[in-house]
Amino acid sequence: MAKRSGKSPTQRSLQFGRDAGYTCEIVERWNPHVRRRQDLLGFADLLFVGNGAIVAVQTTSGGDVSKRIAKIEACENARTWLANGGKIEVHGWRKVGPRGKRKTWQIRRVFVTLCGVSGAIVTEEANNV
Numbered sequence: 001m002a003k004r005s006g007k008s009p010t011q012r013s014l015q016f017g018r019d020a021g022y023t024c025e026i027v028e029r030w031n032p033h034v035r036r037r038q039d040l041l042g043f044a045d046l047l048f049v050g051n052g053a054i055v056a057v058q059t060t061s062g063g064d065v066s067k068r069i070a071k072i073e074a075c076e077n078a079r080t081w082l083a084n085g086g087k088i089e090v091h092g093w094r095k096v097g098p099r100g101k102r103k104t105w106q107i108r109r110v111f112v113t114l115c116g117v118s119g120a121i122v123t124e125e126a127n128n129v
Contacts, residue, residue: 062094
């Protein structure tokens with residue numbers, strides 16, 4: 001098996017948050033009893049605190065963003081988090097660039113919010129990154 005090089009999506013999101021002025025912490029933990037990673041409240045890998053907000057972040061590779069959004073939509077704790085003023089973002093990381101040129105890592109940020117009228121979870125792509 002080839003050795004994986006570079007940073008993980010978690011490490012990339014940590015750096016992104018710190019660069020944006022947040023205090024950041026990994027809140028996903030390894031559970032040795034079931035031999036798997038467990039997210040904080042069932043949906044958060046990272047916590048960003050600062051800039052007037054507390055943001056729970058789910059981070060992944062670029063192709064799995066929709067799966068993470070579905071996971072959040074199915075999680076009752078996510079609704080409770082949003083209803084009590086917390087924010088949720090999904091970060092998807094992928095390499096992009098012109099064909100034949102050097103590829104760079106780019107983030108796809110999706111904001112997850114709670115619709116006040118229906119209580120449904122809605123998403124919005126960030127377009128300023």
